[in-house]
Amino acid sequence: MGKAEEFETGHHDRVTVLHTNFNGTRILTASIDHRIKVWQRDPKTGERTLLDTFTAHDADIRDAKFLHPTTGSHIASIGNDLKFHLWTEDVSQAPNTGRRFRRIATIQSTPRIPFVSMDLKTVDNIYTTLALIDRQGLLSIYEPNAPDDFKDWTLIDIFNVCGSTNPPGRGDETSFKVRWDQNPTPLAYINSLSDDRNQLSLVVSVLNEVKIYRSVVSGGDYMSSDGASHRLMFYEAAKIPRHPALVRDVQWAPFSVRGTDRIATACKDGAVRIFELAVSPAPNVPDSTASATTARNTAPQRQQQQQQQSSLTSGLTGRASNTNTNTQAATSSPAPPSTPARAARTGHAFPFVTTIQSTSPLPHAHTDAWSLSFDGQGQVLMSNGSDGVTKLWRKSVLGGQWLVFAGQEVLDAGEETDGDEMDDERDDDE
Structure with missing residues (x-):
């Protein structure tokens, strides 16, 4: 099983949110450092380009996500500063100026x-x-x-x-x-x-x-x-x-x-x-x-x-x-x-x-299961937890059981993993 691809977000503290837009062309990350970063992603090559970084809250960011694309280019966020903010993209502003997304609504x-x-x-x-x-x-x-x-x-x-x-x-x-x-x-x-x-x-x-x-x-x-x-x-x-x-x-x-x-x-x-x-x-x-x-x-x-x-x-x-x-x-x-x-x-x-x-x-999915996400068809479930492993689950057509068909361990830089060992772990989970 392959090694995880490293994604250097450049945040100054722990990343609390990772979210993609409807068609996967944009990624946002949010952090304890109060900031949101928006990345443009090439769907063919997977290459990511930083579009903008802005301070979204006066405290840790708890959640952030893109709105449905038919409503325009908007981001919603909540933080420990007791506020919900809604941001809209101003395409007249140059990338990486910190002014690409401006706040248009707040709920206290x-x-x-x-x-x-x-x-x-x-x-x-x-x-x-x-x-x-x-x-x-x-x-x-x-x-x-x-x-x-x-x-x-x-x-x-x-x-x-x-x-x-x-x-x-x-x-x-x-x-x-x-x-x-x-x-x-x-x-x-x-x-x-x-x-x-x-x-x-x-x-x-x-x-x-x-x-x-x-x-x-x-x-x-x-x-x-x-x-x-x-x-x-x-x-x-x-x-x-x-x-x-x-x-x-x-x-x-x-x-x-x-x-x-x-x-x-x-x-x-x-x-x-x-x-x-x-x-x-x-x-x-x-x-x-x-x-x-x-x-x-x-x-x-x-x-x-x-x-x-x-x-x-x-x-x-x-x-x-x-x-x-x-x-x-x-x-x-x-x-x-x-x-x-x-x-x-x-x-x-x-x-x-x-x-x-x-x-x-x-x-026994994880040591402590943290988060979940379904694919667009509701057929594949992704889970991760405190064990540092992300697993993909799918329902068996024959038996109806949910089985792991892919797992990816989050590794430190430079750490090597034996492929057979990872395959054995997957088999044990199944």
Whole structure:
């Protein structure tokens, strides 16, 4: 097996993010040194040319990624300075001047808790939705005021994913990740179990739990005391069995036309787990209009209850903690760790149910599994961990098991590796 190709990024500290754009022609790296570097890549030769370096945050960068190419040339980033930034490319600026990418939008974490994960989804190549989650599990959903202008964003929903569990304290080790379902059409719509073609779905890792949320049209726009319009509201639709340790990463595979939704998790115990999720008709909901009717009927009640809440939250500019059930909604300011937990965002009557069809555990994938990534077809899964090995997994056509078909160890400069030894390691994993 070949030696890893060395990629000298030139950052002054540890690299925290590596991301490629839609067609692989650009790479960005982000670091603890507060900077983002953007590289132009020749798809034929693989040669990389540094396009620009700029200071993106006043603290460690936690995540950064390119937006969908149909929206233009944009980069989103979050850092430990409690901010989300959106950057746009100014092609009139020369490369490597530090001014090639300029900031056009900022979202501040007003509870003064840093964002730890973000994801964006673009529907019909036009409409973009942003999800942000902080280190205490407060999930915020935004959309731009205009599809073609990302300068101003509206908060459309906000709630804490911890549910009945107390948010973690300052000194606790935490792990929260949020990922959109990137499939262009929801599986429930494909299977004719819902008439909502534009339903949004996301998966969230909540410490050692994984939850799936799906959107519901609320029946009207109104601004509640938590600062959110609640045009859409997200309710828990399924929960994956509790993991034995913190879930480091979670990914939703594209290409759901295979008939199931595929979700993979990377766990602190070193295991990678792959879940196939199916949707089927809900036993007590006769048709897909029931959920919309319920939402329309309860919207006036929610609005009246929210207007009765304390005006204290209005001073927090839309980052108050919000929790809802099917029959009531309550808002309050973000809870400190000692405050009792709020109710979970559960109880909505979807016209379909989401169930786990199969589970494929890979118990010894890494010493501590860190991150995951699917290919564009959702057929190949890449994983890496604290053992310094990147592995590629693929599902066997004959037996249906997920097997390693490539692994690459990250080596120090000048270190030699015996090819037979690496092949033996791969065989043991299989």
